[in-house]
Amino acid sequence: MGIVDPDGQILTRYMLLTPGNKTWMEIMDQIHASFIDMLKQSDIAINELKGIGIGCPGTFDSKRETISFAPNLNWKNIPIKSYFTQKFPVPIWFENDTNLSTLGVATFGEGRNSDSIIGIFIGTGIGGGLIIDKKLYTGNTGGAGEIGHMVIIENGPQCQCGNRGCLEAIASTSAIHQKIYRSYLRQYEGSGILNKFKENPNKSDAIKTAFSSGEPAAVAIINEAFYSLGIGTVSLINLVNPELIVFGGGLAESFGDIIIKSVKQTVEQRAMPGTYENVRITCTALGEDAPILGAAALVKMKLENDD
């Protein structure tokens, strides 16, 4: 979380790892406590804030004001808005986390001059966001932009969302990590290479290290996942014909140009001629600031619309 001024300067950053094995309300309580702590450390009173923007995992249902479904946490119908509204005396708005990251890129990052942008964020899952005509597009009930749940392989691997062959089930950090882990387990049981991989708490970094080591099975698994990422990008270009596609999230940060080069190659081979040539594809330099800046942009946008 962070405190941001109206020009998009982040004044304070505060990091909190999501505690495991807790109920949603325990997690929210901890987020709330950290928020109060951050204000205290920054010597800022809560009523100095113009508003609060919160990024949610999964789908934030804008009509019912709940998280309708967050597959990776197995949350359904979480009344997050009523929880936080009671706690804070300032205006507060919610949005899906990667929608916010995309909005951050559009407002303060690589997308400042683009009308149509697709954000693709690769972490535990794969999230996304759509900017259409310079506005965040969230769909009829807030569920738009679930790029990770486009089907790439009709009867492919099981996804947490209940579907099969979703991009997330093939090319997310978790999916790649698990595939390499299984391969190492078969090949290197009891050896240092397996333990080193397993014990690295940063999965993106573990994957990047495996790639850099040149271990053939890991390299093949990673290249296959990037190929599928390219295929998903092809479908997005043919469907949305955006000006800009931005990659972010832990895996994109670890691999940078390697991902972009692989995706571009697949796009050049497989996307619609006449359409893909004008699409810019890049990684965002905003890193972990993207969702914070997006939350600030959300507050700014909502306050301006209220004027």
Add this chain to the structure above:
Amino acid sequence: MGIVDPDGQILTRYMLLTPGNKTWMEIMDQIHASFIDMLKQSDIAINELKGIGIGCPGTFDSKRETISFAPNLNWKNIPIKSYFTQKFPVPIWFENDTNLSTLGVATFGEGRNSDSIIGIFIGTGIGGGLIIDKKLYTGNTGGAGEIGHMVIIENGPQCQCGNRGCLEAIASTSAIHQKIYRSYLRQYEGSGILNKFKENPNKSDAIKTAFSSGEPAAVAIINEAFYSLGIGTVSLINLVNPELIVFGGGLAESFGDIIIKSVKQTVEQRAMPGTYENVRITCTALGEDAPILGAAALVKMKLENDD
């Protein structure tokens, strides 16, 4: 083609089959001649028209004002705007044909009260259109809405566009017809069932007849194609979260509720919980009027924007 009044009443309809084995200019000349003939038959002078809307196959590049790529005709960079602008003394606008059909549904059909609509039109190819915030969304260079070129099966069958595993290569009328034809060729060479199928010039009708006959291989091929159509619809729901998805085109007209029922079943099993429940899925009743009404809506929209 047709002549439409400002309320969306079609005053005249005129049907012209695209002649095969002709250059694009010969085809345009024939369309132009038919247009003049239609005006004469309707006793309407060309300067009584407020404008002309033309639906193009493939991608109409709105910046360069050409058809950049029409895979099923193998056309690239066709200067259709300069061809027609010279011929007509009234304002003229162009758009992809199924973008127009979707706009027709949005303006005069099932989508009149919906903000976000996806049109899926199944004919020789599979075309589509996106309505976002009540406006036709055509993307950065006019290429958006190519629903038929979303990849459903990563390394699936070759598509005319150069890609593999596109929805169009799996579930278009041509793809299904060819698969049944090959199956019949293996099973029924020299028999009446093969000849009857082959000789029906209306491919959608031939497919529907094969389905109704209960011939097991044909039924399986058709059900598989409809399943893939459902998978494509799942990806679209997860990505766009529209209010309405409308099917049209020859195959949807022939099968009607059979397609809708199959697609809905796949959507219920595989789309994101919390998102798909609010999506209405139906066939359009506009039939072949959809693109004509869409062309009229395009002219209306452009004239209103000019005011």
